[in-house]
Amino acid sequence: MIFTTYWFFAFTALTLAVYWLLPVATLRWWFLAAACTVFHGHFAGPAGMAPIVVLMAITYIAGFSQKKWACLAAIILCGLTLCFYKYALFFIGIAIEPLSSGLAAQLSDGAKKIMPGAPPLGISFFAFEFVHYLFEVRRGGEPIRHPVKFLLFSIFFPSLVAGPIKRYPQFLAALETGSRQILASNFADGLRRIAIGFAKKVAIADNLTFLIDHQQPQFATLGLFDRWVFLAMLAFRILLDFSGYSDIAIGVAKLFGVDLPENFNWPYLARNIQDFWQRWHISLSSWIRDYIYIPLGGSRHGPVRRVTNGLIAFGLCGLWHGPAWNFVIWGLYQGVGLALCATYEKIPGVGPAISGVFKKEPTIGFVLTQIFVWIGWLVFFYPVAEALKMARLLFGL
């Protein structure tokens, strides 16, 4: 993990020191842009940098032109780039392999020759940020004309690798405010946030990871209580690992005076699935809502379209996490949960009754939500068959 390297610590300390010493905001932007480039180059290498540099240039030019067709073309290109680097082999496997394994093998070999060993660093994040930017500019938003600010938006190092997914108006405003005045409070807040993030990730989440990996092979032999403890560990591991990483990213950005969007808001206090998705990976769920769900029609065309759009959006949300079926199924599972949450009250007879129970005893809704979410993690982390088996074992079946 990039944040847990000495290079990262040294780089951040050095960059911060110079950033503070520079007398004017403009110089700080230029310097930070150069530093972000060095950061990206160090971890991505030339092969890993090439896609983002090309996409960055195309997105900038398309946005600058403010031509709708150019923005649309660039959006498609961003999507195709993401699909190629992250999903080409997966799509070949599911679409071509069943028809012709020979062709699938040829295509896979060809793709592997072009692709680097791993997807370009942060591709899932910068592709989404570029799509957001182009979408908003196409809709009439003001493009980023200053190339240095655009570069900073594209490869701002604290959020490059694992988010949060930025929105450019807020980012630019935060960058301009934060870079004009160096504040002790920014540094103190940033430091606190970084410490919290590392405590969550290194001290707790990494230990949970070991315990989970150690116990998972013996899951079937565990007692019922211990199985639920395992599930709780799994749930808290992903929360602490991911939110810890977000805390570090937000904290590091704060050191430079830049406020990044919050990504987690006590998700395991959610009272229903809708509430959960307003608290979990907020920058992603809001992106999915704004650039997939609403463009598909959202809830504007009746309940059937609403549910369909939700399933498509969350299926893609699942796929975004990785090129594997269990992620898609996890996404669809969440989509089903959301659909139920949005429509159960309208089920004739039982709907209002259930709604009444939840209103009277909100704890029941809370418990059911957490059970739903936590069981969902089984599909997220394990092959589907294994996850289903574990889910059955949780209920003693």
Next chain:
Amino acid sequence: MSESTPQPTNSVAGTAARPFFRPWTLLAGFVLGLGLMCWAGRTVIQRDLHPKDVRFHPMIAPDSQYEPTMGEMRAFVRARCRPDQILVIVGGNSILLGVGQPADRVWTRHLQEVLGERYAVVNLAFRGSSPTDGGAFVAESLRDEFPRQIYIANVAALQAADSIGIESYRFILFDAYYKGLLLPWAPRDQQLKDYLADPAYKAARFERRLGAQADAVLHFRDFWNWWSATKFFTFATPYQPDPNLAYRARAKFKDEETDYDTLPFDQRFSPSVIANDTLITRAYSANGYAKNAQGLWQLADASREQFLRYAANAFPDQLKPRTLILISRNSPYYTRQLEKDLQNRDETAIKDTIAGFEKFGYAAMSYGQDFSPEDFGDRTHLTTAGGAKLAETTAPKIQALATQLGYLK
């Protein structure tokens, strides 16, 4: 730098909301905290963290993701050697560590008994280590504090010994090097430079170097090793996966080395092990040897030069005279099955190894030529009886070396 941003108003009272955190105080606390941790690291590592241990067994070794620091090992030595004693540091690999010998009967205890009170024997061998690793760096770092010292390590015949040790124990070299504990030694400095510059691993090694340089200032490895040894270990490791034991303080673990004496001789060598070890034994001196015109085994020039280069560069010149290299033999269970010709080749290789090391001022000797199969628990590791014999064999050489070096005046 300004203090803070304008405060939001408290809409209930209509007054400015009172912040809790004071930025400058928090920053002062951070700096103070770092300073305290650094000071704590330097201080706590002065004490012996392993008073009950005679060696770095797996629960206080990299086998269980515990990497002893230089400070820790130096304290380990200081607790076992008085200034008036001649320090004998045993380095090398699992053979000299005493794999197969329980802690109360490890060969270095016997060596201590044989040598007597004038000497202090400290076991700083590590599993899989090379002669130049671990204990070697500790001994070197204590050259001023314990000028009357002898360092012992083992090699197989013509075994190469890089001056920077092996990858698994490189953390010890980095710790020693970046804390300025080692002598300047051009071959080693160059080798380290080449190691860091290797394009295939440059980033990872630079990362390691940064960590060592940061540790030289902040002493985090010292502090957290102290914590891990005396309070609780902070993460679970595959070597000790039981959650009830994983977080136990490492000093509370006993040295639970296998006791080869409890394994009957006829059970020590299983068919698959015999097959594999026979191949290894047959290849003991295979590299570089060919028969010359007289029908005698002779080492090829290129192989000789390579070995001599390693021998010349392994240790700084000032330290070679006090270094005793033991050439390890394989168990007679295997060597007696070799053809006479191969046995001769092995003997030639051992003689050449001794001569090669002595050429550069080392002391060198082999052991095991008169050991019996029962002295070995496997192809290379000794039982308690074998360890006792090793101690008996080595002690006179140590005493002679001490005399030669003027330690006994």
Next chain:
Amino acid sequence: MPTALRKFWDQLPSPTATLLSHFGSLAVGVLAAFILHYVLYRIGLPSIPFIYVAF
């Protein structure tokens, strides 16, 4: 900050609040240093233990 706690905090006499906030900030700063010191140690350890193979 929870509302009740916020109310309590706002109602504390000024000198007490100042003292508490300085003390709390100092403690949090020290704690942050403690955590980062630990992280520096932890990230330097190998991700897998040394596997000894006798040969």
